[in-house]
Each structure stands twice: as structure tokens, then as C-alpha cells.
Amino acid sequence: MSVDILEGLNEAQRTAVTITEGPLLIIAGPGSGKTRVITHRIAYLVREMDVPPWRIMAVTFTNKAANEMRQRLFGKSDEDPSAPLFDQRSRAQELTVRTFHAFCATVLRRFGHYIGLDQGFSIFDTDDQLTLVKAAMEEEGLDPKYFPPRAILGVISRAKSNLKDAQSLLLGADNAFEEGAGRVYERYQELLHLNGAVDFDDLLMRTVELFQRSPDTLEYYQERFLHLLVDEFQDTNVAQYELSKQISDLHKNICVVGDPDQSIYSWRSADVRNILDFKKDYPDARVVNLEINYRSTGKIIKAAKSVIASNRHRPDKDIRASRDEGKPLVVYETYDTEEEAYFAVTQISNLLRRKDFNLSDCAVMYRTNAQSRAMEEACLHRGMPYHVVGGIKFYHRAEVRDIIAYLRLINNPGDDVSLQRIINKPRRGIGNKSLDMLQDLGREHESPIYPLLRPLGKRKKGEPVPYGLSSRLVKPLTSFVNLMEDLRDGAAEMGTVKLLDKLLRGINYQEFLRAAGEDWEDKWENVRELRRAAGEYDGMEVGEGLTAFLEHLALVAEVDSLDETTDAITLITLHQAKGLEFPVVFIIGLQEGLLPHMRSMDDPEQLEEERRLFYVGITRCMDRLFLTRAFRQRGYRGEGGVGIPSRFLRDVPSELVAEVPQIVGSRYGGQSFPDFSSGEASVARRQRATSAVRVGSAGVNGAGTGPDKDGEAPAFKEGDRVRHGVFGEGLVLKTAGQASDREVTVVFREAGVKRLLLSFANLKKVES
């Protein structure tokens, strides 16, 4: 009773599903049914080609995407015949659907001993990495003032992503910085080894290394995986590319899927050439283009195409809309970031009132995580349910990290970074001085600290103290060792939850939190959340559960328990939104400096990536797209500046954009918003509401016409009396410039002389 796998697929999609032999490159434009093709392809392999599921590997970019794919394959419920593989549900476990990082972690756990990795190795995250970099820099005598540790870490990470070791980095160094980074890299690797740890980049790099040094291991995987599928191939780095090649080298059935126009991770060493040059490395590769977009309205597609067309370095490809034109887009300027948030919330409730959409249809997207804050506040204030995707990582919280550090040390006694974090937490009288001493001791013996201390646990009274530790430290250190040994014994005989309870009791953590701060209850709740997560690993074999739990914590950034079934607005970064779709999308903060981001503005390549990011955002939208910006931008330090409209807005053709309709919306601080919910441009009649003067230049530029295309911008001349939304009344002193950057100098009664760009200042002529 299963559906025909090929039913409902267009010709290109069918081709992509049914070419099962040899290398295959699928260029999949946004909304072209990519996930559908991948899942149906897997189903086709299993059901039509009789490939056992355990011999198929599908690699995704995020854990979320992996889960999503599993769900699409097997259906949301047990009885979901629309899922291509639902009748094979029992074989679900056999498929390998994972991220590169998670897959590599598994490989290294199993075969890492061939390259000197212990089974229980720790996985270091960015914070841990930074700790090690700083330590390595100190040993190498590098001043963090001149060599920012983060930058050094960036160089190391990039090198690793490109499969370069310290030696080749040093050889290729042509300045002091790179040379320093090379030296740090060398020592950093040693420290990782000492800690019995790998970092994120090592997961990939060292797996490549393992496959090179242990042909048997490679062969095992090569034999096993008849088919390899890599999603989001435009965002793979050199290491991931190499891994794909290694794994598929025997059967050559490698299918990669991606879209160069959606490459947004070059900052993480992703190399778009992997997809662009795929044909070079695999000359016999077949190529399928999926160009028909089933997701978005015609107007949205037009806007997306117009935006991406401004990129100079892009492949020759097209997307075609299949839906009707749809409603006009909305481009709107608000006074400041807060008002922008209220605007979005207001529009969403207008839309809800018409019953066309519900809350979970709506997403608000932004460039930086920090921008979620204003949105959250507006939602809270208006009583709108929302959920923030990602954001402050759960595992990032201090209390959670403390507990994880304990668990890591239990699991891996060599994990010095964790030891340093918790040896005096709660206070045991082992302060910085003592820790320094212990670190020196470790360095002296080229050993992690904990193993050196362990003899203290078995020491009888009167026996000599090892390493001449000062008598003052013997007591606290001994009790610390006893605690840890007790917990390590516990880890060998009890499940993760019981172990966690034993730990929490052993260090009296609840008391520790209570004594430490006011919001200790929240923190304790986070610890309990961690305990809940540990429950998932309770059933596993004792000893394996802890390792698996820690790996999960390291590789799964967020608690994805936030169920998507509840009706709520989604707040999400543009990066994380990749691969998702929503009927209603707001992209907020369309100002220079935010999108494109400041850090990307002076490099043309990075600027193009920012544009792709905007393109990704636009193409997430199915029906109603809102693009907003704030006139005043809150800076990081104190006074905010004026937000210049993002250059990307100029690429949104004005004929796709709704005019600002009459103001009937609800109020915010005396501010009314027009109601765009009907999406009918014809009703729109721009209204000059003096009370709503802070709607700002919405009527001038907010309609997305782009300053230079707007013939209606009021012409000001010297001597005109004008009114500005913020500065009040004033007199035009002079005007200069053309079109988009037409500038007026105005002397205001109160605010003094200001030079304003007509394109975003809200100036109104005052008749007198």
C-alpha cells in the first residue's frame, strides 16, 4: 500500500531520483523540491534497487536537517503512507543520516586508536579551544594584545579545514602573525593530545588522517556505503570534500546536492568551488538542474532573482516560478528597532485576524542573534507566543557547563580544561595560585593534571605527599580526588541520570547555586533540564551512555526539544533559516552594517555572501514577505546612529512592493501602523498623517522604490521650512547631491544644524 515513488515528481526531479549509478550533481534552486528529491531517491534505492538501508549514507549540514530528513522518509506518524519509506519504518535505524561531524565522531570513537586517540576522547568546543590557544600562546611567549587569541584560533581552524598541519602553515607563513599562528598551532595540537581531546575541526581532519593511515578502516566504510549523498554541498569545506571522496571512492556512487547561490558559510571555510568544480573531479558526473520553484509566489521569485542578479560571481542558472504572482511585498521603515519589532508583531496579528495564517506560519529573520531581543520583548508585551531558534545555546550557560565539565572529567581524566573549570567550584580553597602550580607540575611531567593527583586518593596517613605538594593543598586535593574517584566508579556501574544525581549531591550543587546568586532557581532548572536530557542515554550500556551523552552535548548545539507543534512565531537567524520555509517571512534590520554586516562590507567577496544570505532569506518565503528597517539604529556603545538603508533594498524592484495603505493599525507609543494584511495594493492610498510622522520615510523610500527611482520625493530648496520626525521644525540651508544621496542641510530650532540624506530622513515641507 505504498505510493509510487516517482508520482508527482517533475521530469528533472525524476531524473535526479532515478540516476543511481555514478557521480551525480544536483543543482537545486530554492524551493525546487530538493528534500523531496533526496528522500525519494533514498526510497527509490531501497525499494526499487534493493539497496539495504544500512549501505546508504546521507550527510546533512545540521542535526536539525538530519532529523527533518528522517521524518520526511518515515513520516510523522506510524501510519503516514505519503512518506516514501514509511513501510520500511522498522529499518529506519539502519540508514546513516548524520552530519559530517557526528559521523566522524563515531568513526573516531571506534577506530581512533589507530591514530592514538582514546575511546573516551573529549570534544572541545570554541570556548575550550580558546582556553588551549591562550595556554599555547603563553608557552610560546606570544602577547595576546598583538595576537588576538580568537584570530589565531581562526587561522588554525581554517588551516585544519583545509587539511593543513602546523608544519605547512609555518612553511607558508609570510608574516609574523601567520608564523605565530603556526607555532601556536603546533603546541595547541600537543595540548589537545595531552587532554585526550579533539576540536570540531579535528573531527573532520583526523578522520581523513585515520582513513589515510589505516586503509583497512577506510575500506570498511567504502565497502559498506554503496551510496553516499551529501546535502548542502556548496557549504562543504576541503576536509568534508575529501571525506566524501574517500568514502565514495570504491563504488563511486556519490550524489551531491546544493546551490551555489545559497553558499553562506565561507567564513567557516566552506569552499563553493567544491560544487562549482565538481565536474572537474568527477568528469563522468551527470548534472541535473532543479529550477522550478514550487514554494514562493511570482513576486517573491522576481525579487529574489533581482537581488541575486547583482552578484558578479555566480553560476549561470535560473529559477522559475510556478505559482501565481501573489501579493505585493511590503517594505517598511520604522523609527527604531523597538518600533520595527512592534511593526512585525502588529502585522502578524493583522494577518492572524484574517485567518489566512496562524502563528507557526510566521517567521522573523535577522542577521545577528542579538536582534532577537527586541522581537522577544515585543512578543512578550503583546502576549504573542514565539520561540527563538538557536540563540543563546543551552549548553553555553555557566551552570550547565560546570556540570558538563564534571562529566567530561569523569569520562576522560586527561581533560585538563574541564578540570581547571571545576577544581575550585564549589570553593575548595584551590585558588589561582594553586592551579598555576598544578599546571606547571603538569607541564613538567608532560601529563594532564588529574592523573598526577590520583595517588592522593590511596595515600595512607604518614605516607609522603607526591610531587612535594604543599601541605595546605593536600586536604582539599585529596577530597577532590576522592570525590572524582567515587564518581568514576559510579560511571562504571550506573546510568547517566543516577550518576548525575550522585554528582549533584556530591558537590551539593543546588546549595552552591543558591549561595551564589539571585536567579539560582532558573539555573537549577537548567541543571534539571540537563538531567532530563541525560535520561535519553540512561538505557544505554553502562559506560557507553556517558560518552554518548557528552558527544550529543558537544555536537548538538541546542535543545531541539522545543517542539514545533506549538503555535508560535519563529525567531531565527538568516543562517539557521537555510533549508526552511514559511508562509510569512519578515526580514528585519535591513540597514547597512547589519545586512550587509559591518565586518563584511569592505570585501567584495564577503559582500556577495551577505547578498546570498539575503537571497536565502527571501526565498524562504512562500506567500507574504515583509522587509523592514529602522531609521535609528542602536549602536553597541551608548548613542545609536542613523541606520542607512541596506543597499540590498535597492535590488528589490519597486513594482513588486505594496504602497503604504491607510493607517488603521494598533498603537505603539502613540504610533499607528498601516495594515498590510490584505495585501491589496489597490486599496493603498498613501496618507499623510501628521500624527504618524514617525512612520518616517515609508512614503518616500519605504516603499522600496529605491531612492533614485522615486520621482515623488519632495524637492526641497533653500529657505524651505521643514519638519522632521525627531528634530522638529527647521529651515533648509542648502541642498546638494543627486537622487539617492541627495543631502539637505537644515538648521533646526532645537537640534541645531543637521545634514540629512533625503533618502531616509523623514522631512516634510511645512507651508507657512
Next chain:
DNA sequence: TTGGATCGGCTTTTT
């Protein structure tokens, strides 16, 4: 050793 106070630096996106 610890806790408080002050200074200074930086400020994106994520496995």
C-alpha cells in the same frame, strides 16, 4: 584566597 571594583576592549553567522 577571595571578593569587589575598575579598567579596557570588542561587538556575525555555527558544527
Next chain:
DNA sequence: GCCGATCCAA
């Protein structure tokens, strides 16, 4: 404006 590192006094 915030967080972290650093300094200083008890």
C-alpha cells in the same frame, strides 16, 4: 553597553 580580565584590599 556588556563582559571579561585585571588589580587591589581584606
